[in-house]
């Protein structure tokens with residue numbers, strides 16, 4: 001089997017910022033941090049800190065616009081929409097608000113159309129800016145609507161879940177699901193700005209918080225084992241939502257993601273490492289029905305299967321996979337993947353995984369761990385995948 005070396009970066013991953021390293025352990029509230037995603041004229045900042053959502057100064061540098069539309073969901077709207085609206089009212093002549101139904105089952109055409117309906121009903125022109133206030137579903141759909149409306153209007157990500165702050169709000173993957181496959185319809189379209197207000201994580205249900213931790217953990221095995229070491233010590237502080245630990249985890253995740261996306265925006269190679277655990281994870285989400293397991297839960301169990309597959313292929317040892325499984329478990333995530341079909345479970349997984357966007361010529365390609373901190377993209381014979389699924393599903 002041919003292995004592609006995905007880790008051929010042109011620059012070194014930035015080092016741990018000492019200021020955050022100190023804050024992560026001292027309990028001191030860290031100052032606002034800025035991570036920049038370097039994409040030429042489409043570069044943008046990611047701000048990370050407390051009290052940012054309602055701070056009008058954060059949005060003041062955006063290009064002038066005739067109106068703003070805040071897209072959120074019915075859970076987030078009562079918590080944060082007015083705070084954001086108040087901040088934007090001093091900047092834009094009109095600020096509209098749209099609350100979509102909440103949850104992964106609504107990441108579809110019908111719900112996406114509600115955004116276009118609102119834009120058209122309000123008479124929004126090309127100078128309208130969209131604000132995505134919420135988690136990954138809101139962010140992906142708002143970004144896709146922004147990419148399509150009048151062939152493109154600017155948008156801003158204001159993520160309120162851990163998963164969105166560390167992953168989905170950054171990097172410009174936007175889109176919706178199809179019943180046959182996750183995120184199958186979409187576009188690469190970058191936001192102008194990402195504002196991560198750590199205070200919004202205080203209202204996040206524990207299950208959602210754990211789901212976000214899956215995407216945080218992902219960055220260790222694929223790129224930064226020092227971060228994995230830190231997560232092992234910091235997991236309890238993180239789950240207690242201590243500000244210093246949160247600031248560190250969000251910043252380091254964004255730094256790694258910005259480093260990857262800055263080198264391969266459209267996933268021609270390197271960016272696929274961010275998909276570790278997702279080939280199995282997406283099969284779980286689609287196979288169970290969107291929303292049954294949260295995306296991060298499916299990615300957590302998917303990382304376990306991908307690590308086991310790496311071990312079966314001799315790329316990592318048992319001690320490494322056990323370490324990863326333990327960390328995923330400590331994050332409050334399931335480590336055994338669900339049975340999707342009682343008659344031919346592995347066959348069902350394989351069927352669902354064949355539509356994965358990384359598949360080529362009918363061959364499913366997996367992001368595997370090729371030694372701690374290093375990822376590789378590889379096609380694997382069905383028999384080996386079947387064996388791992390048979391052993392790894394509950």
Ligand SMILES: O=C(O)C(=O)C[C@@H](O)[C@H](O)[C@H](O)COP(=O)(O)O
Nearest residue numbers: 167171173182183271274275278357
């Ligand atoms: O940004 C990326 O690249 C990722 O793969 C991040 C993933 O965590 C995220 O779930 C992404 O939406 C998956 O994209 P997909 O193309 O595999 O559907």
Ligand SMILES: [Zn+2]
Nearest residue numbers: 167215295299
């Ligand atoms: Zn993901």
